[in-house]
Amino acid sequence: MNQVSRPTDIPWERLGGLVGFICVVAFVFWQSAQWTWKQELERLEQQTQNELQLHMTALRGKLEKHEYLAQLLTTKEDLSLYLRPDTSSDDLQQLNLTLDSYRVISGVSDIYLMDADGWTVSASNWWRPDSFIGQNFSFRPYFQMAMAGEKGRFFGLGTTSGARGYYFSYPVYIADQVVGTLVVKIEIHAIEEPWRDPRGELLVTDADGVVFISSRPEWRLSTLTALSETELDAISDSLRYAGRVLRPLPITERQQLTPQAQRLTIRMRNEQTQEYLMLSQSMPEADWDVHMIKNLDQVRVQAIQVSLLAAAGVILLGLIWLYFHQRRRGQAEKVAWQAEAHRALQQAHDELESRVAARTADLSASNQRLLQEIQQHEQTESALRKTQRELIQTAKLAVLGQLSASINHELNQPLAALRSYAENARTFIARNKPETADSNLEQILQLTERMAEISAQLKMFSRKSGEQLVPVSVQAAAEYAMRLYAGPLAQQNVRVLLDFPEEEVFVLADMVRLEQVLVNLLSNALHALKSTPQPCLRIHAYYEHQPEKDWVVIQVWDTGPGIPSHQLDEIFDPFFTSKEPGQGLGLGLSISSRIATELNGELRAANHSGFILDAKMTPPGAVFSLYLPASYPDKCESGPSYE
Numbered sequence: 001m002n003q004v005s006r007p008t009d010i011p012w013e014r015l016g017g018l019v020g021f022i023c024v025v026a027f028v029f030w031q032s033a034q035w036t037w038k039q040e041l042e043r044l045e046q047q048t049q050n051e052l053q054l055h056m057t058a059l060r061g062k063l064e065k066h067e068y069l070a071q072l073l074t075t076k077e078d079l080s081l082y083l084r085p086d087t088s089s090d091d092l093q094q095l096n097l098t099l100d101s102y103r104v105i106s107g108v109s110d111i112y113l114m115d116a117d118g119w120t121v122s123a124s125n126w127w128r129p130d131s132f133i134g135q136n137f138s139f140r141p142y143f144q145m146a147m148a149g150e151k152g153r154f155f156g157l158g159t160t161s162g163a164r165g166y167y168f169s170y171p172v173y174i175a176d177q178v179v180g181t182l183v184v185k186i187e188i189h190a191i192e193e194p195w196r197d198p199r200g201e202l203l204v205t206d207a208d209g210v211v212f213i214s215s216r217p218e219w220r221l222s223t224l225t226a227l228s229e230t231e232l233d234a235i236s237d238s239l240r241y242a243g244r245v246l247r248p249l250p251i252t253e254r255q256q257l258t259p260q261a262q263r264l265t266i267r268m269r270n271e272q273t274q275e276y277l278m279l280s281q282s283m284p285e286a287d288w289d290v291h292m293i294k295n296l297d298q299v300r301v302q303a304i305q306v307s308l309l310a311a312a313g314v315i316l317l318g319l320i321w322l323y324f325h326q327r328r329r330g331q332a333e334k335v336a337w338q339a340e341a342h343r344a345l346q347q348a349h350d351e352l353e354s355r356v357a358a359r360t361a362d363l364s365a366s367n368q369r370l371l372q373e374i375q376q377h378e379q380t381e382s383a384l385r386k387t388q389r390e391l392i393q394t395a396k397l398a399v400l401g402q403l404s405a406s407i408n409h410e411l412n413q414p415l416a417a418l419r420s421y422a423e424n425a426r427t428f429i430a431r432n433k434p435e436t437a438d439s440n441l442e443q444i445l446q447l448t449e450r451m452a453e454i455s456a457q458l459k460m461f462s463r464k465s466g467e468q469l470v471p472v473s474v475q476a477a478a479e480y481a482m483r484l485y486a487g488p489l490a491q492q493n494v495r496v497l498l499d500f501p502e503e504e505v506f507v508l509a510d511m512v513r514l515e516q517v518l519v520n521l522l523s524n525a526l527h528a529l530k531s532t533p534q535p536c537l538r539i540h541a542y543y544e545h546q547p548e549k550d551w552v553v554i555q556v557w558d559t560g561p562g563i564p565s566h567q568l569d570e571i572f573d574p575f576f577t578s579k580e581p582g583q584g585l586g587l588g589l590s591i592s593s594r595i596a597t598e599l600n601g602e603l604r605a606a607n608h609s610g611f612i613l614d615a616k617m618t619p620p621g622a623v624f625s626l627y628l629p630a631s632y633p634d635k636c637e638s639g640p641s642y643e
């Protein structure tokens with residue numbers, strides 16, 4: 001039995017599969033995101049590292065170029081001359097111009113000369129209102145370093161300009177004694193300018209982590225980490241940043257990826273956070289750390305794209321698997337369905353076969369029974385036929401019995417005459433009267449012919465009928481019957497009217513059977529006329545044309561007592577007779593009616609009120625009408641053939 005799933009059933013199996021598939025997709029998404037993130041991060045790190053190297057090389061080149069400028073100027077010009085107390089203002093002015101021309105040529109910000117106490121005696125910016133001339137920068141480390149006979153380097157905010165600057169100093173000697181310092185200052189924004197790189201941010205921090213150079217202005221003079229109060233005080237004391245407040249960069253999250261690389265989350269001005277990869281490298285000659293910062297948005301987008309692609313791939317694979325799975329399942333179901341259908345068909349076929357077999361058995365039994373019944377019917381029919389034939393024969397014998405008296409009379413009369421003519425002939429021969437004897441012999445001959453004729457008629461009466469229906473002359477049949485009853489008719493003084501058409505009338509029948517019917521009808525008529533004062537007989541034949549068939553009606557009219565109306569149907573029943581016992585069997589009309597039917601016709605009985613005979617109306621009586629199909633042998637190629 002097939003299990004029918006109810007609508008309330010939860011398909012746990014499918015639900016589990018779906019949840020599992022979603023987990024796999026999520027896992028693949030997550031894993032590919034992680035992998036891509038890692039890969040992209042490494043790639044970005046590598047790329048950033050390369051860029052950072054490039055930037056550092058460029059920065060180094062710029063710093064070194066200007067470092068040599070200070071040394072070069074001290075060796076090229078005898079600057080000690082301008083540091084003497086007796087140096088005229090014109091000479092200093094001359095030096096101012098010279099320094100300014102060097103400044104212009106080298107592209108630096110300022111070049112100025114300081115005496116041993118840190119006072120600026122000459123400067124390239126002599127013409128500006130905020131000129132360095134007359135200002136003391138002895139607090140600057142670069143001054144102190146140069147006075148110590150070393151190359152000095154320093155970066156910080158300018159005390160007068162407030163601009164970020166990088167300072168290179170070189171000592172000015174008189175003999176071995178340092179008498180002053182030449183300072184070359186470059187402005188940081190001149191270095192920053194070419195750093196503007198849309199692909200990332202560049203930061204330079206000092207040893208305290210203060211962002212000194214940055215391509216992003218708002219980050220300048222911030223600290224990479226939050227500094228302690230002591231550290232901040234120390235920076236403030238150094239006047240490097242001219243007392244500016246140093247705030248830490250708004251880094252909300254920090255993750256050290258490698259010794260050089262960090263992942264930072266920085267809150268931006270618009271309060272949104274931004275993720276960055278920061279690569280750092282120290283630049284010891286400047287006491288700096290250089291940092292390259294890259295936005296991680298692209299990496300994230302890439303990771304999401306790849307993981308989405310991977311998840312889509314998995315979903316696609318899942319769908320393909322589902323498609324093939326469903327297809328295989330569909331095919332399996334189809335095969336199962338076909339098998340089921342085949343099984344159902346086979347079962348139906350078997351059932352049908354068994355039903356057919358049962359029905360066939362029933363039919364065979366019925367058939368057998370029918371065959372038996374048919375056999376029985378055939379036996380009955382043959383018995384009936386036999387009985388019928390016997391009855392017909394009996395009827396014939398009955399008619400023969402009736403005829404026997406008249407035949408007896410017919411034959412006795414000629415026999416007596418024969419004897420008489422024979423005796424006479426012998427007498428006349430004895431008397432030698434041969435002519436008279438011959439006349440008697442002639443009479444004897446005629447009588448024997450007459451007797452032979454009667455005998456022949458009896459022979460005809462006993463012959464058997466043929467099966468085939470042929471055109472039969474009505475007049476011939478009637479004449480035969482009349483000849484058969486010629487004796488009784490004459491004996492009973494019956495007046496006979498033969499009422500036939502002028503031309504011979506033919507019916508499609510069998511001669512013997514037609515004669516038999518007419519003989520029966522005549523026999524009955526003669527019997528009916530026995531007690532009649534005016535016995536009349538009429539045999540009438542005529543055509544009756546009907547739409548479907550042409551009939552010939554042969555009627556036998558008598559002037560007997562007629563048939564009581566209530567007996568008009570009964571008289572055709574077998575063994576119905578009104579005759580005295582021993583005189584009739586009651587079979588004549590029954591057989592005649594049957595013969596009429598066999599000849600495709602009909603026999604009817606009626607009473608009539610008389611017919612015209614010799615211009616007079618006869619008394620009433622009975623009339624029997626035999627309807628038979630008309631035949632027109634003249635119209636056929638082969639004419640009628642009958643005895």
Ligand code: ADP
Nearest residue numbers: 524525528577578579584585586587588589622
């Ligand atoms: P049967 O002559 O042996 O009686 P039928 O079958 O020939 O048998 O006739 C049946 C009956 O029909 C007769 O007994 C008679 O009563 C009636 N019948 C037949 N022919 C005539 C007739 N021409 N006139 C009056 N009655 C007749």
